[in-house]
Amino acid sequence: MGIVGESGSGKSVTAKAALGLIGPPGRVIGGDIRYRGERLLGWSDSRWRKLRGNRIAMVFQDPMTALNPVKKIGAQMIEVIRRHRGLGKEAARQEAAAKLREVGIAEPERRLEQYPHEFSGGMRQRVMIAMALSCEPELLLADEPTTALDVTIQAQILDLLKDIKAKSNMGVVLITHDLGVVAQVCTRVIVMYGGMVMEEGTVEDIFYRPGHPYTQGLLKSVPKRGGGTRERLVPIEGTPPDLLDPPLGCPFIERCPHAFGKCAERPPLFELGDGHRALCWLHDAEHAAAEGESSGNKPNADGAAIDDERAGGAGIAENGAGENAGRDSDG
C-alpha cells in the first residue's frame, strides 16, 4: 500500500502515530488505530515496544541518521535481533548475515564488521531494510525509503521491496511524494493533503479514475510520458494550506477549480466503488441532483464530468485524456 502526498500533508505523522511514536508536545487526540482488530491507542510504552520491531517495523528516509555512526553494522543488527527475538549471540550473528544476504549485500560476514560510513547510501538503506526484516515483522512501514537515493539505486531498492513482499506475507506501507514510485510499487494508494485522506483506492482507481480534484491536479502537474517535450504543464495553482490555521471545510478548497458553497463544510469520504473513496462533495448525491436540475451551466457542473472521466478511464497515462476533466467543467 502507498501513502502519497506533498510535504506537510501528514503522511509521516500518520505512520508515526501508527507506531505510537508521536512524542510530546504532540499527541493523538482522537481517532482510532487498529492492528489486527485490536485498538492500540492508550497502550503503555512497554506494550508499544513489543509491537514495534516485532510485528511492525519501520524504515526511514535517511539511513545515516537512523544508524549509529560509531558502532559496527553487525553490533547494531545483533542488538536488535537479540532484543526482539531472544536469540543467543552467535545465532543472532548468523541471522544478521542471512538477512544482509537476503537484501542483496555480498560478503555479509565481512560487512558486519564495518561501520555505517563504509556503506554507500543505497547499501545503508539495504542494511535498514535487513534490520527491519530481521525481526520478521508482519507489517513494514517505509517512510520515503528512496528519496535520498539516485534513481538507479532507487530502482534497485524498490525492486528489493517488491521482491520481499512477493516472497513473504508481510504487508508493506510505502510513504512517498513520488507518483512514479507509487505507480510502480503499490497496489492500494491513499492520497493525503492538508493532514487528511483525500482519496483512497487501488492504484488503478487513483491513476485512471481519480475521484478527487486534488488527485486529478497532481496527476496533471507531472510531465506526461512520451508527450511532446514542450507540452505545457497544468499546475495546481496556489499553495498548500497553513496547518496552524487549517481551513474548516475541505483543505483543498482554495486551490480547487470545482469548489462550491458546500465545500466550506468538511466533506465525508464518499464511496465511489469497491474500496474507492474520495473526500469531496462533488460525489454527494444531493449535489449531483441539484446540478442536474440547474441544467449544468454553472462552472462546476462536475459531478458529471468526473463520472465521465471515470467511465472513460482517463488519466495521466492516456496521454492528455485526463486534461479534459478540467476543461469540460468550464464548458
Added chain:
Amino acid sequence: MLKAVDGVSFGIRKGETFGLVGESGSGKSTVGRCLLRLYDYTEGEVLYDGQPLSALDDKALRPFRRRIQSIFQDPYSSLNPGMNVLELIGEPMDIHGVHAGSARKEAVADLLVKVGLKTAHLTRYPHEFSGGQRQRLSIARALSVRPEFVVCDEPISALDVSVQAQVVNMLEDLQAEFGLTYLFIAHDLSMVRHISDRIGVMYAGRLVEVADSDELYENPLHPYTQALLSAIPVPDPRAASKRIAWDRAAWTGEGAPLREVGPGHFAAIP
C-alpha cells in the same frame, strides 16, 4: 591529481534550454559552477559569445557576471534572511548599475509581478514566503540585471510536486519573453525532458551522451544512459518496466571520447 570533471565538451545555443542530468556526484553542478566562474578551473575553457572566460580578471569578468546569472536549488539558503524583497532584488541592480535611483523600485515591482508575486510583497522578508514563492524571488533576483544566460541548478528539486509545474511554466514564459538561454541542471529526468531542447548526460565526471531531448529518450546509445532512463519510475501503473542494468566494471568503453554517432547525437562509446 584527481580530476572532478574531465572530457566535458558541449555547446549551448542562444535561446535554447540545455539540460544536464546525472546522479549525485557525477559533476553536473561542478560544470555549472565552472560556467559561472565560481570555480577557477585548472584546465579547459569556457567560451561565452566567443570570449574565453578563464583568463579574465575580476574587472574584466564583471560584465559577464551580469549577463550570466544563476538560480540554485535551496530557496532557503540562497536568500539573505536579513534583507527585504526590495533589497534582495535591488542589490544586483546596484552592483551592476542597472536602474539607478527612483526607477529601481519600479523595476523591482515590475519583476515581482512577472514572477507571480505582488507589489505589496516589496517590504516582506524571506521567512514570510513559502518555498515556491522563495524560488520565484530567486528568479526575480537573477533576472533583475537583464541577463542573457541563466544557470538553473536543480531549481525545482526542493519544491512540492504541485508547485514544481508552476515554476517550470514560469521559467518557460520568462524565457519566451526575455529570449533567455538556460542551462537546466537536474536529476528529475522526466522534468528535464519536458523543459529541455537538448540534454547532456553526465557520469563519473564525464559527459557520456548529448542529443536532442526526444532523440535521447527514444534512442539512448550509451549503456549508462539506457540504464538511467530505464530506472525512472513511470507514473502509470500499467507501464511495463524493462530495467536495464549498468555494470561499470563490465563496460569496456571507459574513457572513450564523445563522438557524433548520428546528426546532433553524440555519445562516448567506442
